[in-house]
Amino acid sequence: MRFTGTRQYVATGELQMAVNAAISLQKPLLIKGEPGTGKTMLAEQIAESLGLRIIQWHIKSTTRAQQGLYEYDAVSRLRDSQLGDPKVHDIANYIVKGKLWEAFEADEPVVLLIDEIDKADIEFPNDLLLEIDKMEFYVYETRQQVKAQHRPIVIITSNNEKELPDAFLRRCFFHYIKFPDPVTMEKIIAVHFPDIKKELLSQAMDIFFDVRKVPGLKKKPSTSELIDWLKLLLADDIPEEVLRNKDNTSAIPPLYGALLKNEQDVHLLEKLAFMHRAKR
Structure with missing residues (x-):
C-alpha cells in the first residue's frame, strides 16, 4: 500500500515519503504542524487513497486513554439489576468498546486517527504505549485478550500544545507539515x-x-x-x-x-x- 495523495489533497513529496515510511515500519505516524494545515484531513485522504475505512478518535481535554480501549458501564448494570433484567448476569453486556477495540477487531486493515493527542492530560500518551506498540490489550472484567487481527495504519495529530513523552515519540514516525509555500x-x-x-x-x-x-x-x-x-x-x-x-x-x-x-x-x-x- 502506497500513498501518493489524492485529487482533494495536495501532498508534498516529503509528506508522501513520511506516510509510506510509517506504513512500511508499521509505526504510528505522528503529524505536527500549524492548525489548519490539513493534519486531520490527511488521515481521511490516506483512507480514501488506499480504499480503507477510517476510524476517528477526536481527543478532548477530558478524554482518558481507557476510553479508547473500553469502558465498563456499571451504572447501567446497577439500573438493570434493580429492574430485574436477566442480562445483568453477563458482565460483557456492559462493556462499551472504544475506538482502538473497534480498529483491532476489524476484518480488514483500517486507518485509525487519534486527533489532537496533545489536548489530553500529559499522561495520556504514556497510557497507550503498550497498546499501540503491541496492538493488544486485556479486558479485566471479562478476562479477554483483544489483539488486532490486522495492524491498523495509525495517524496521530498534534498542535504542539504540550510536549509528548520521549517513550511515546520513540514508537512513532514523525513528520512536521511545513506551511505551504x-x-x-x-x-x-x-x-x-x-x-x-x-x-x-x-x-x-x-x-x-x-x-x-x-x-x-x-x-x-x-x-x-x-x-x-x-x-x-x-x-x-x-x-x-x-x-x-x-x-x-x-x-x-x-x-x-x-x-x-x-x-x-x-x-x-x-x-x-x-x-x-x-x-x-
Missing part, C-alpha cells in the same frame, strides 16, 4: 477553486502572505482560512482592483474576518494602516 498553496487552491481568475488569485495570495509576515501577529491566518476568504471574495464578486489598490503590508483586507480571528490582530493591522497613511 506560494507554489504549493496555488495547487491547493486549484483543488477548491479550479476556475478562479489568475489576477484575483495573485492579489489575494500577496495579501495573505503579507499578513502572515506582519510581526507581532497573535494568530497567523492558515490555509483553511485562506480558502474561506477566497470563497467569500468569489461569493461577493469582489473585483481584483479592490485588492490591488490596497497597500498589502499595511491595510486591512476586505472581509478580514475570515483571516483574522482576534481583536488584537485587527487593531495591529489598523495601527499599521494608520501609520502608513500618516507617512504619506
